[in-house]
Amino acid sequence: MSEPLVTTELIRSHGLTGDEYGRIVQLLGREPNYTELGIFSVMWSEHCSYKSSRVHLRRLPTTGDCVLQGPGENAGVVDIGGGLAAAFKIESHNHPSFIEPYQGAATGIGGILRDVFTMGARPLAAMNSLHFGPLSAGDDASAEERATVARNRSIMAGVVKGIGDYGNAFGVPTIGGEVRFAECYSRNPLVNAFTLGLMRTEHILYGRATGVGNPVIYVGAKTGRDGIHGATMASEEFGEEAGSKRPTVQVGDPFLEKLLLEACLEAMRAGAIVGIQDMGAAGLTSSSCEMGSRAGNGVEIDIDLVPQREAGMTPYEIMLSESQERMLIVAVKGREREVVDIFKKWELDAVVIGRVTGDDHLRVKKNGAIVADISNKALTDAAPVYDRAIKRPERGPLTEVTQVESSLEEVDATFMRIVAQPAIAAKEWVYRQYDHMVRTNTVVLPGSDAAVIRIKEKRRLLAMTLDSNARYCRVDPRAGARLVVAEACRNLVASGARPLALTNCLNFASPERPEVMWQFSEVIDGMAEACEVFGTPVTGGNVSFYNETEGRGIDPTPVIGMVGLVEESRHITTQWFKAEDRAIVLLGFTADDLGASCYALEMLGVADGRVPQLDLALERRVQEACLKIIQAGLVESAHDCSDGGLAVAIAESCFSSYRRDVIGCEVDLEGQLSAAALLFSETPSRIVLSALEGNINQILQLAREHEVAASVIGRTRGERLVINVNGERAIDHPVAEVESAWRIVLPRLLEIPSLVAAEEK
């Protein structure tokens, strides 16, 4: 079989620059052949090599008392006490989800699940951060805008179904996350998938090919031609021909993945495995050379032995295939039979395809002849690192966002509009499609500030949250990143947890644009500052660049997945008021922070203006006070103030939840600020608490001790949501009316097929 000649055109079509090719020749000491060119192109792609982000990522704090494994492995691992460790990570599947929403999202879930169980942990919880284009257009929208909206709806429906079908069948509960909307995601939807798994600390396993002579075993699905160059696709912006890239999206099989999980865990616990890695992006190539590189060893593979789904595949295709549900295992020499038998029990292929060698080379053989021979270090550590140009974008003065309404009636109407913003509205339509209870650990179901799972037979529980805010990051990436980290911590604290560590998914446009690299650099710095203050190291994550279609890129969208520890179940606190005649306390104070808010978006049509001012030291004190108050058993509910401000936080606390009817309240807000600012300001460092009257003095005392403002702002009572501003009635509705306006938004936008069909025409 003749292979294509390595020409300038071929090099370019592999996404490699002339300089990069020169470097390859230098590292090899010769010209690469076709297979080697393919291997270099995927390993040196942005997606695998982090070549544009590495210089910046180094600035993130990655160590801490609880960190057992930081960045660089398949997932980060933290010690959660009691001999247990949690492995967790977030990863993007943005590009595939735009091309083929259902399979793109499904295989994103599959990939992150494998990343976690390769560490030796059983996946116990999943969450997703989803960003889509708007789901509705104004009455005067053009045909094109209507078509965009229709497509956004179908992308969202496909993504949600893909996540559900994969996670549900696999048997991992999807317990939370976020769904956000903005114009820039119309052609660049973001699908970031998070998974957390649990294991005993002594069971941690690494992706390392240790032990020269150890067998390399291929397990799981057979290799097909699907997904070839998926990693390269994820490292490019899209043009108009995005649809033609559909064949590079893989197809997922959650059933096979479930068998793979059970078989892998069984083989791991038997002690027959020394290293394991998912064949994710760049498939067999990345798993073999990364495992070799981490151990300082080589890996030799006989390509003829790789289980193949179709005949006549070339070494190039086999090495680059991204067929799903496959793993590469390095087993203990002499225990091959045992491993194969365990996989056979689960009706899976397990084939010895090679061995660990002592010479640092990835060597691929076919019919006894060497078809690729590359130093693992050349593919990994020696991959190019770019310190790309950075340029702060020119920008005019920021819009000053002030109250638009001229009466309190109008303010009330604004409140009802903000509650119905898709980003704020109920996400039930989404999470009802996810099994969020399987494995019977979900103690706090989706809908509150953070999800909480128990650890069976342990006192401790785990809380987790996913947060982002591109509205803020767009205006001020550094401040935005700080605010996002602060909010993630606040969500955990309000749920009764102490934040431990985080994983991040950094979604950006093209790194080749200096303005984008500036955003990236700023986000890293902001995130690093906040992580230092909260003592929450970054244990790994993912960078997704090139979220750009036809020249339009996304706003910088760093997503944080934060994990925290709840000492005991009585500390678990949800956001909902629990009873009438309770005092409502605001921890923290409201400032004039309408800029870049949901209010600005609603009233100005664009979330412009200065982002909320965050004092990290104050934020930390507020969180410490809140956690002390919760742990002392003084409150019945706690809810973070974020999107939509205090008014939205109070309304959400009133809404009904499982086995709990609505609870109304009457709140009095006072101050020099405008009514709009008092109600909708997105000042951080605020938490709404509710408590028995008798506990108020202690709560206020604890707040004082932490030098944190705190005041009683109202009482729970009746079935109406009443908020007065400086003695005058500003908001007054039956809670049920507000709640139904909030609940109906997504079903109305996503469940009327005739409307969607009409718009597609």
Add this chain to the structure above:
Amino acid sequence: MKFGVVMFPGSNCDHDTYHVISKVIGQPVDFIWHRQSAVADCDAVILPGGFSYGDYLRTGAIARFSPVMGAVKEFASRGGLVMGICNGFQILCEAGLLPGALLRNKNLKFICDHVNIRVEATDTPFTNRCQRNQVLSVPIAHGDGNYFCDEQTLAELQRENRILFRYSDADGRITAEANPNGSLDNIAGICNRERNVLGMMPHPERASEQQLGSSDGRIIFYSVADTLAELAKAS
């Protein structure tokens, strides 16, 4: 007395069910591998929820051919207690141990939510601890839970009092709004004529500990345990 929980490839509520039987109900329990052709010394067999064999063809359609199903059928024919939860119910219908079929949910979507079910009959080994018309809050999590059967079968189920659970509101009213998936006659669970085989879509094992929001479902497992204890005493 011993419970057995069948593990099909793709079962994913097997561990949850095992946990409830052993830790909440406090009874001995073993897993039964799908390749086993006997249910060994088990006195009650549970087919748990999940996606057996991926459920790619049709829910439960492949699992019915599993070696263990021959043993389950034989066990049931001897009067052994068999309980199918969610995917287990689907498998029992496919295997012909229960009549009818479970179609796609009416809204064509997977639904995970807490629902209320009303106990319709208490003269079974699965509900003998319940009160008639008692309302239980138990979650569902399925894409295919829309129970369907022909008119004659429905009439038979009604006449023989074999509908054990129906979807209701919190006050026990059987309404269309309380029916989450379009099931015929709001059917959430039925038994066979001999009353020793139960199939139900809701997951009682997910509602057996107050920490998870509801412990209403454990009464079903307690009923089975009581029945087995009585049988043991009698023999």
